[in-house]
Amino acid sequence: MGARQVGKSTLLHEMFSGRNDVLWLNGDDLDVRELFANMTSDRLRLFLGNNKVVVIDEAQRIADIGLRLKLITDQIPDVQVVATGSSSFQLASKINEPLTGRKREFQMFPLSFKEMAAHTNPLTESRLIPHRMVYGYYPEVVTSPGEEREVLRELASSYLYRDILQLDGLTKPDKLVALLQALARQIGDQISYREIGMLVGLDPKTVERYIDLLEKSFVVFRLGSYFRNLRNELKASKKIYFYDLGIRNAVIADFREVENRTDAGALWENYVVAERVKQISYDRSFVNMWFWRTQQQNEIDIIEELDGQLTAVECKWNPSKANVKPPQSFANAYPEAAFKVITPANFAEYMLL
Numbered sequence: 001m002g003a004r005q006v007g008k009s010t011l012l013h014e015m016f017s018g019r020n021d022v023l024w025l026n027g028d029d030l031d032v033r034e035l036f037a038n039m040t041s042d043r044l045r046l047f048l049g050n051n052k053v054v055v056i057d058e059a060q061r062i063a064d065i066g067l068r069l070k071l072i073t074d075q076i077p078d079v080q081v082v083a084t085g086s087s088s089f090q091l092a093s094k095i096n097e098p099l100t101g102r103k104r105e106f107q108m109f110p111l112s113f114k115e116m117a118a119h120t121n122p123l124t125e126s127r128l129i130p131h132r133m134v135y136g137y138y139p140e141v142v143t144s145p146g147e148e149r150e151v152l153r154e155l156a157s158s159y160l161y162r163d164i165l166q167l168d169g170l171t172k173p174d175k176l177v178a179l180l181q182a183l184a185r186q187i188g189d190q191i192s193y194r195e196i197g198m199l200v201g202l203d204p205k206t207v208e209r210y211i212d213l214l215e216k217s218f219v220v221f222r223l224g225s226y227f228r229n230l231r232n233e234l235k236a237s238k239k240i241y242f243y244d245l246g247i248r249n250a251v252i253a254d255f256r257e258v259e260n261r262t263d264a265g266a267l268w269e270n271y272v273v274a275e276r277v278k279q280i281s282y283d284r285s286f287v288n289m290w291f292w293r294t295q296q297q298n299e300i301d302i303i304e305e306l307d308g309q310l311t312a313v314e315c316k317w318n319p320s321k322a323n324v325k326p327p328q329s330f331a332n333a334y335p336e337a338a339f340k341v342i343t344p345a346n347f348a349e350y351m352l353l
Contacts, residue, residue, distance in 0.1 A: 001085050002108030003218035003243070005155060007139050008084045011108070012055055023051040027061035036062045041075040052079055059083035073102050086218070107218075110137035110244045112278045113351050122348040129344055130258040133267045136246020148246070149255055156250040164217050175202050176210050183211070183220060183240050184251045188266040188301075190237045190293070211240065218243060221277065226290035226303040228333075239291055241270045243277075268317035269301055272342055275351060276302065276313075298327035310337035319343040 002008055016022045025032045035047070048054060054072070059065050065083070072081050116137070117125040135141050135148040144151050164176070178200040183191075193204040193211075202210070214220045225237040242248035245267060249255055258264050280287045287306045293299040302313035312326055312334075325331075326339045342350050 001105065001218070003110075004086045005138060005140060006108050006110050006218075008086075008108050009057055010139070012082060012084070016053060016055070019053070021051050022053040022055060023048060025054065025056045027056060027058040027065075032056075033062050036065070036068045039068055039071065041071060044072060045076060048076065048079060054079060054081050056081070056083045058086060060085040070102070107281050109218075109274075109278045109281070110246075111139055111142055112137065112282075113275050113347070114279060114282075116142070117348065117352065122352060126344065126348050129271070129347065133245055133258050133264075133271050134249055134255055136244040136249075138244060138246060141246055149250075152246045152250040156247055164213065164219070172202070172206075175200055175206075176213075179207065179210050180214065180219070180251050183214075184242070184248045187241055187248065187263075188239065188269045191240050219247065221274075223273065224290050226292045237291075237293065241273050243274055245270060245274070265315075265317045268344075269315040272313075272315045272347070273302060276304075279351060292330060294327075294329060296329075298329055300326060300330060310334055312337050312339045314339075314341045316341055316343050319345045322346070 027033060062068060069081055069083060072079055113125055135152065138155060141148050141151050179196065182196050182199055193207040197204045197207045215222060220240050220242055223239045223241065258267065287304050290303045291301055292303045300312045301315045304311045312330065314324060316322060322341050322343050324341055
């Protein structure tokens with residue numbers, strides 16, 4: 001699963017290149033949806049022929065796709081099915097119950113720092129971080145130097161505003177656009193559904209529902225607050241980040257260079273958090289991730305927990321702030337926690353070790 005245009009189909013074509021036993025289908029095609037609508041095990045065997053792999057792009061567009069995939073796995077066990085989807089809201093809800101114990105899920109993101117560093121080298125990619133903070137990592141953006149703005153405008157309009165707005169039950173598309181713009185201007189800040197609702201003209205429950213929709217469409221993701229030992233730790237707060245900063249900047253039509261921006265610190269925080277989310281997902285590691293804040297406004301950008309060990313991470317765009325210490329209240333409450341300050345100067349080391 002992953003947003004449109006992150007490279008799901010390209011990856012699968014690369015994986016199955018040179019094989020002549022792969023059947024490629026696309027759920028966006030009407031005849032494919034009709035085929036699955038009237039599927040029986042006998043028709044399925046006839047249709048698959050000698051193919052050993054069937055790839056179904058945009059599988060969430062097919063009605064009862066979970067039951068259809070279960071039919072293949074139950075009746076033709078020597079055929080492997082690979083399904084892709086650009087909406088976890090639609091796909092996951094349709095496959096989870098029918099395919100319990102029969103599937104593996106993987107999420108794809110736009111390209112990552114680690115991938116690009118492997119493609120060139122860590123020094124080259126580190127030098128490009130300010131550029132990535134403005135234009136992001138969508139494959140077509142990365143491979144179209146000089147045309148980034150045009151590519152992002154197309155991605156933002158054709159993907160965000162077309163696909164998401166077509167989902168059932170979305171009654172106020174103009175409000176969703178306003179909400180997305182409000183979220184883009186508040187990356188790194190604690191989010192109040194009530195305050196955002198007042199800003200864009202929606203009730204808090206609708207704000208939460210629309211944010212959930214944006215999250216399940218791989219546009220944004222939420223980070224919850226960590227709390228355990230202190231009474232004054234915030235317990236129900238949320239921060240919202242964009243998976244891709246190019247999309248974020250396209251939403252508010254702001255492509256100024258980083259050195260000319262007042263939101264450089266927020267962009268850097270979003271960049272670090274998003275790259276860490278990609279890394280954790282691709283490594284298939286069981287790392288829990290939060291932010292930490294108290295009622296007195298003491299804050300740490302990232303709290304990670306793995307095998308009982310806490311690691312606190314502060315994101316500082318200015319390398320001169322690399323020597324900051326954790327808030328004393330955090331150090332007292334969690335004396336065993338490791339503490340790191342991540343700046344552009346040591347980011348490659350943080351991501352690649």
